[in-house]
Amino acid sequence: MTKLAIILLSAVFINNYVLAKFLGICPFLGVSKNLKSAVGMSAAVIFVMLMATAATWPIQMYLLNPHNLGYLQTIVFILVIAALVQLVEIVLKRYMPALHQSLGVYLPLITTNCAVLGVTILNIDEGYTFWEAMVNSLGSGLGFMLAMVMFSGVRSTMEGSDIPESFKGLPITLVAAAITSLSFMGFGGVIENLFS
Secondary structure: HHHHHHHHHHHHHOOOOOOOOOOHHHHHHOOOOHHHHHHHHHHHHHHHHHHHHHHHHHHHHHOOOOOHHHHHHHHHHHHHHHHHHHHHHHHHHHHHHHHHHHHHHHHHHHHHOOOHHHHHHHHHHHHOHHHHHHHHHHHOOOOHHHHHHHHHHHHHHOOOOOHHHOOOOOOOOHHHHHHHHHHHHHHOOOHHHHOO
């Protein structure tokens, strides 16, 4: 149980896929202007990460590894993720059309979101059991949501600020993202010391 807590907290704070591993930057920069869109995108990413892990871990362990087909990992994982994203898009379009429209082009981009593919591959590379992989995926998704919500707040604050002309737009967004990323570096070593 302690190991699962360490995996969860590390995935959220220390090994944050957006702010520490720099995966999933496209939706992080693109959808974080609006809090509602950021939360909606994050919820979709959490769902896809969990479902992708639940599908890809058994495929890797019971199909690819026993038949020496590990070289197909990336292709198979991308196909599984693409199918799950299509499922999410159909459900959102049917039951939450306003959220579907606000996410726009970024919803299909979950298919190519390297954070989703990264978590499925790193779960295998780290040698996690099925439940450890699921906890890591949940923590990674929650970390993605935390980064999106925090950055959404930072961006909304920046809109009311007097920004020099040369920094307006993408430059100030990247500077703010770097500062937000620095705020997570303080968590390094804390989680391990809590449980030692």
